[in-house]
Amino acid sequence: MSLTQADIDREIAERRAAAVPGDHPARDYAPYRSTLLRHPKQPPVAVTDPEAAELTGPVFGVTDVTALDNDLTRQHAGEPLGERITVRGRVTDRHGRPVRGQLVEIWQANASGRYPHQRDDHPAPLDPNFTGVGRCLTGDDGEYAFTTIKPGAYPWRNHVNAWRPAHIHFSLFGTAFAQRLVTQMYFPGDPLFPYDPILQSVTDDRARQRLVAAYEHGLSVPEWSLGYRWDIVLDGPAATWTEEGR
Amino acid sequence: MTPPAPASNRDRSAEGRGTGPTPSQTVGPFYGYALPFPGGGDLAPAGAPDAITVHGRVRDGAGDAVPDALLEFWQADPAGNLAGAPGSLRRDPVTGAVMGRNGVDFTGFGRVATDADGHWALRTLPPGNGHISVCVFARGLLHHLFTRVYLAHDPFLDTLPADRGRTLLAEREREGVYRFDIHLQGEKETVFLDFG
Numbered sequence A: 001m002s003l004t005q006a007d008i009d010r011e012i013a014e015r016r017a018a019a020v021p022g023d024h025p026a027r028d029y030a031p032y033r034s035t036l037l038r039h040p041k042q043p044p045v046a047v048t049d050p051e052a053a054e055l056t057g058p059v060f061g062v063t064d065v066t067a068l069d070n071d072l073t074r075q076h077a078g079e080p081l082g083e084r085i086t087v088r089g090r091v092t093d094r095h096g097r098p099v100r101g102q103l104v105e106i107w108q109a110n111a112s113g114r115y116p117h118q119r120d121d122h123p124a125p126l127d128p129n130f131t132g133v134g135r136c137l138t139g140d141d142g143e144y145a146f147t148t149i150k151p152g153a154y155p156w157r158n159h160v161n162a163w164r165p166a167h168i169h170f171s172l173f174g175t176a177f178a179q180r181l182v183t184q185m186y187f188p189g190d191p192l193f194p195y196d197p198i199l200q201s202v203t204d205d206r207a208r209q210r211l212v213a214a215y216e217h218g219l220s221v222p223e224w225s226l227g228y229r230w231d232i233v234l235d236g237p238a239a240t241w242t243e244e245g246r
Numbered sequence B: 001m002t003p004p005a006p007a008s009n010r011d012r013s014a015e016g017r018g019t020g021p022t023p024s025q026t027v028g029p030f031y032g033y034a035l036p037f038p039g040g041g042d043l044a045p046a047g048a049p050d051a052i053t054v055h056g057r058v059r060d061g062a063g064d065a066v067p068d069a070l071l072e073f074w075q076a077d078p079a080g081n082l083a084g085a086p087g088s089l090r091r092d093p094v095t096g097a098v099m100g101r102n103g104v105d106f107t108g109f110g111r112v113a114t115d116a117d118g119h120w121a122l123r124t125l126p127p128g129n130g131h132i133s134v135c136v137f138a139r140g141l142l143h144h145l146f147t148r149v150y151l152a153h154d155p156f157l158d159t160l161p162a163d164r165g166r167t168l169l170a171e172r173e174r175e176g177v178y179r180f181d182i183h184l185q186g187e188k189e190t191v192f193l194d195f196g
């Protein structure tokens, strides 16, 4: 019994019709089949202790990144294949305050939609000049920037003919461990959006739009790269006692 | 003919997206060459006489090992200080390779991917406030989960729903070695925490 795109489309539509407003995906989102045995059935326990350790968090500094880490096109002897892009934006907390000096990590497939991971058996070429890993620290205004190539779409085995829209994985830290975020950035106008249960797990239309970067012509560099802007807002309570110091 | 105003594209998209937080998405199966780093689970400075090992397995609702989970740890130092320190993934400025922690500072931050058997291990110093905070990421998990490892009984555990507090209490296997399994689902489901 093989699961078709039509089956998944139906489930996605049902979940969207029944959606309760919320910014994050429900962990029990069956159209993404790997969630079935991996979501807790008990509700999380609320911790309101103002002294909770999770209201503080790890710190990073100049020893944790190198100057080349945010340019994924310069990590090998040659230039990677693909469409060169820059992605930049600001990281803020949910009150709009910049998240300063914190670690941003990204990883992505190459232009052909292949990861250099032994479990990725998509028969698309590896690129000896592209690994697809980047890091940087946010600046004083919460800003970050990466130079990379546009990743390709790739197939996966959630159902027959399942394809992930092109995306860049992002990992972010705030001033509090409770603000931790791992997410994915998508590219505007991708025709695969409606078919992808991972993106569609965000059932609120406006929240889902926040995962899509904007093409911004002013960020494109003549004769060099296309520019995208993607601003990130961290959820969760921020640290209270160190926010000015970081 | 005048070209369209360059700002229009951005303004239009801003209307449809609101101002809330950026949603979470799964870490997926391919983070392995990006997020884990050598020494990610070795928080204790080399040779620290009071170092402890905390280890366990991550299991799914069928009781099977989760071989593609990523665990992050955040904790106080032995004095209870939660200020942390940079340098968890200290880098060689010449080659960019991870050089490892500097052997002096206790950063309070660890990151460990589970192995093919769902197993993980952390070598650290005992936290002054009695617990280690854990953030769980995995393929199939659309939004991370927070929990805590308690090394000894704590009044917080008594505030949890009937009997479930013990899912946060590590089992002392022998001097300095603690076992802590994480059950994402099922009868032994771990208590997960929400900080609002």
Ligand SMILES: [Fe+2]
Pocket (backbone or CB within 6 Å): A109, A164, A167, A169, B028, B030
């Ligand atoms: Fe991916």
